[in-house]
Amino acid sequence: MTLTIYGIAASRAIRPLWAAEELDLTYRHIKLHHAAPETKAPDYLRLNPNGTVPALEDDGLVLFESLAITLYLARTYGPSRLWPDDAADQARVLQWTLWAATEAEPPARQWFHHTAFLPPAERQPALAAAALQALGRRLAVLERHFADGRPHLLGDDFTVADLNLAAVLQRLKDLGGGDHPRLSAWHARCLARPAAQRAFALRQAG
Amino acid sequence: MTLTIYGIAASRAIRPLWAAEELDLTYRHIKLHHAAPETKAPDYLRLNPNGTVPALEDDGLVLFESLAITLYLARTYGPSRLWPDDAADQARVLQWTLWAATEAEPPARQWFHHTAFLPPAERQPALAAAALQALGRRLAVLERHFADGRPHLLGDDFTVADLNLAAVLQRLKDLGGGDHPRLSAWHARCLARPAAQRAFALRQAG
Structure with a gap:
């Protein structure tokens, strides 16, 4: 097995890196910058036709879309509770992953672009203010979801749905998370996991 | 079994409606308008805490996120090729579904909002022009993907990945699809399916 993850940790590649750490996988990490010219070269476009990071290679299988890669890793490599056994719970993992992609990420990204990513x-x-307002409605949905005291999205167990949503909301503190105590506690709980710590430490390693 | 789909066909509910038709399911269709006050009522928020359509109820399971609902239906109700047997193909279905959500839908939606949906x-x-430009890059990726003559995203078989992406790109003709012959042919092939025709006909039925 040669599992390879393309993309620096300071990109959406943090998501598959975190999943690989949760699953204790041995993997090769190609630290490709999201703006590197290599992302537009034919060799890389065969892995990810969008010319973006991350991409995954696993014994002949090639995948893009960071949240699909974490789902693949969780489904493929066990035993773990990242991917639940129960079919209804699996449906909920897909629901929250799609929700992270469609509801949480667009405003979080718009806010980040217009406060930090783009040249001043x-x-x-x-647009930054509108993003924060849109995101506020989503954070309120999450705060209500955690109102019953559940530690994770589906209940007791940390799953790949938590990983995906927590990674998408990685800048939660700056995004108004402080007004949502249960959501903030969940987020802190996810990021405190040893695997998350190892993955995020890859950012410092360069 | 009581399978219930909430949301008028002229909303993202078209996606689960199409999937239900592909799978020949018997279902109850609650024609809830996306702007109806009922979407914000406690009874409905228990089904979809976002107060949006669609939502699904299936024998106690409750789901939101249209693309996750189609995945659930395809995985649960067979036999069909909507959900492929092969694990690598299943990973590709999730990849293209996430790609539809993250790459195709945001610009398609921005364009629709600023040309038709919002009050003039x-x-x-x-913003409409920027959306069209952003979408152009994604349509080019798809056109290259179909360059090998494959009839569907994964190859020979129509899967729920095709359904999800074709539904997200339902206004492809207005979105510059005409400049992409293979993509346009794929899209026409998907929408010509009898199940798609039955689902889209529900829009006329009101």
Whole structure:
């Protein structure tokens, strides 16, 4: 088995890196920057036709889309509770993963772009503010979801749904998370996991 | 079994409706408008805490996120090729579904909002144009993907990945699809399916 993850940890590659750490996998990490010219070269476009990171290679299988890669790793490599056994729980994992992609990520990304990512001259404060407002409605949904005291999205167990959503909301503190105590506690719980710590430490390692 | 789909066909509910038709399921269709006050009522928020459509109820299981609902239906109700048997193909279905959600839908939605959905005074032509440009890059990725002559995303078989992406790109003709002959042919092939025709006909039925 040669499992290879392409993309620096300071990119969406943090998601598959975190999943690989949760599953104690041995993997090769190709630290490709998201803006590197290599991402547009034919060899890489065969792995990810979008010319973005991350990409995964696993014994002939090639995948893009970070959240699909974590689902693949969780489903393939066990035993773990990252991917639950119960079919209804599996449906809920897919539901929350899609929710992370469609509801949480777009405003989180718009906010990040217009506060930090873009060159200052291109940042639009009105778009940053609108993103924060849109995100507030989603954070309120999550806060209500955790109102029953459940430690994780599906209940007791940490699953790949928690990993995906917590990674998408990695800047939760800056995104108004402080007004949502149960959501913040869940987020802190996810990021405190040893596997998360190891994955995020890869950012410091360069 | 009481399978219930909430949401008028002229909403993202078209996705689960199409999937249910592909799978020849018997279902109850609650024609809830996406802007109806009932979507914010406690009874409905228990089904979909976002207060949006669609939602699914199936023998005690409750789900939101249209693309997760189609995945659930395809995985649960067989036999069909909507959900492939092969694990690598299943990973590809999830990849293309996430790609539909993260790459295709945001610009397609931004374009629709600023050309048709919002009241005329709120539409911003610059945002519509930017959306079309962003979408153009994604359509080019798809056109290259179909360059080998494959009839569907994964190869020979129509899967729930095709359903999800074709539904997200339902306005492809207006989105510059005409410049992409293989992509357009794939899209027409998907929408010509009898199940798609039955689902889209529900829009006329009101």
